[in-house]
Amino acid sequence: MNSSGLTKDLRICDDYLQFQNHLKDLRKLDDLIINTLNTTVLTATFRSQGSDAAKQCQQLGDQIASRTNYRSELISSCLSHTNDLMAQNETNDNRRKALIFQRRQLQNERNVEEIVRTNTEKILRSIVTTSVHTRAHQSPYVGTKDVQRTAVPDSKVSWKVNWLDYKATEYTASKVLKNPSWADDPDAKKIKGFNEFDGKIDRRSFMGEYEVDDKTNRPRNPAGRTGLSGRGLLGHWGPNHAADPVVTRWAKDQPNSKGKVLEIVLINRKDNNHLALPGGMIDEGENAFVAAKREFLEEAMNSNDDAVVEQIDKLFENADSIYKDYVDDPRNTDNAWMESEAIDAHDETGELTKDLRLEAGDDAAKVKWVQLDRVHNLYASHESMVRIAVKKHGAYEYWHDNQHSSETTVDANNK
Missing domain, CATH: 3.90.79.10 (Nucleoside Triphosphate Pyrophosphohydrolase)
Structure with a gap:
């Protein structure tokens, strides 16, 4: 048994079809966990049960990380095992050809696994961030006594949730509106470089590409609705x-x-x-x-x-x-x-x-x-x-x- 609790038996490497089916089964389990996160953490379900949503979300994320590491280790081990077998069968042409084909397939699986890992991390980051998006819902807005955020229910934090009546409180601090050297122009329509380097300003997000509203040219917080539009105390539209x-x-x-x-x-x-x-x-x-x-x-x-x-x-x-x-x-x-x-x-x-x-x-x-x-x-x-x-x-x-x-x-x- 390894740290993930999963058995890593190298005999599975000798039967590529069995190996491939094993990987597919493991990836299906990841899909089920992500589906659980999507359908529970983004609502108030965990909180209504008196549980710590962020903690449970982290535990599920840890399960995926453990399985991802296991799959990567298994693929690497099978590649090493195949290379060892090739070294032992240098004179057996038929066996060697089969091993070369198997190695090529394993290398493909390694590439697939890297894509799966990258995509899963993006999904998890989005889900986990939304589940712990709490301080940006506090009222009154920091540094003010009377700027109240529009109340945003847990179930409507995500931009993917349709909320036609949503109207956030508009607020940008006066010191930001004076357009000091560290702040953007008050009109977001004058910003042309969202999601890229804009001169010396890096407008890229660590969370990946974010949406920009077609009408206002204002970027959308990738963690979801906060109940406040504008820039508040922050200088840049988008990531700071x-x-x-x-x-x-x-x-x-x-x-x-x-x-x-x-x-x-x-x-x-x-x-x-x-x-x-x-x-x-x-x-x-x-x-x-x-x-x-x-x-x-x-x-x-x-x-x-x-x-x-x-x-x-x-x-x-x-x-x-x-x-x-x-x-x-x-x-x-x-x-x-x-x-x-x-x-x-x-x-x-x-x-x-x-x-x-x-x-x-x-x-x-x-x-x-x-x-x-x-x-x-x-x-x-x-x-x-x-x-x-x-x-x-x-x-x-x-x-x-x-x-x-x-x-x-x-x-x-x-x-």
Whole structure:
């Protein structure tokens, strides 16, 4: 048995017809799971049963991921097995021809599996994102006292659901309408480059191609209706890209009863006091790695000193991108939404971060190292990003204990 719970018996590789039927049966199971997601998660069914919809959705997604990995491993194993048999039958022409044909068929199956994986990931991303599209339904709209979103039932979040009477509240903040350098023209019809690079502005979405309304030329939020049209506090029509640095090291004081615990640099946002990663918007022409370093220097170090910059450069030398997706952000609207790329910069030995002097920047009220030994109720989708880093480094998966922290701010005296 492998990690997916499925038996991988290489004898099946010797009978290609049986092997092909086995793959078809496994793919049919994936279709059934996706159908379950489509017909339950996008309605209020799970919630009415008192269940955690996002958790159940994730569990079903994990089942598909496990089966997808199993199929890929099985195809690769059968290819290796076939190559070994070819090496053993170099003088048997008939047997060798049959093996060459089998190898070609297996290579085709590998290509098919890659297409299936890509398509399934797109479908899952759409379903999961819609199921957790919650912060963009909150009223009043962030930064206002009286801008109320139109109420959107769970069953009508998706644009695929016909809702002829839908009329979202129109709102774009006055500072955005003044057309500052970081914002688009108030008239979406003047934007010509949706779903592509528009000069130095990347208008592509991590979620794939999004729809643009034929009449208004306004893009449609791929996660569905939010009850608010316009751009709210966001500068760009369509995706607004951010970079979030996930800077971690091993906690100095390790609890005896738990696995190895990470600690992470978090800030309190000035606008809402929520704990968050010290990230921010990607500037025009900038990539996520450069933006993540810049934001960390600005929000967690409040410094551009040459020595500090060199220190952070070393920390980010081996950084990895661990998340590129839609963000469940309270600023999102029907026509403008946040997406982020999270950059993981882990200090395995602690040497690169032992002398870091953290200081809150312009958009941060406080900053400190925080132990990831419990849930901290992070801003937007930052919790998802942090959990990916925790799994990547094999650290203690604190969320399984279901112990929520009472800490919503960091201690200003412990920077």
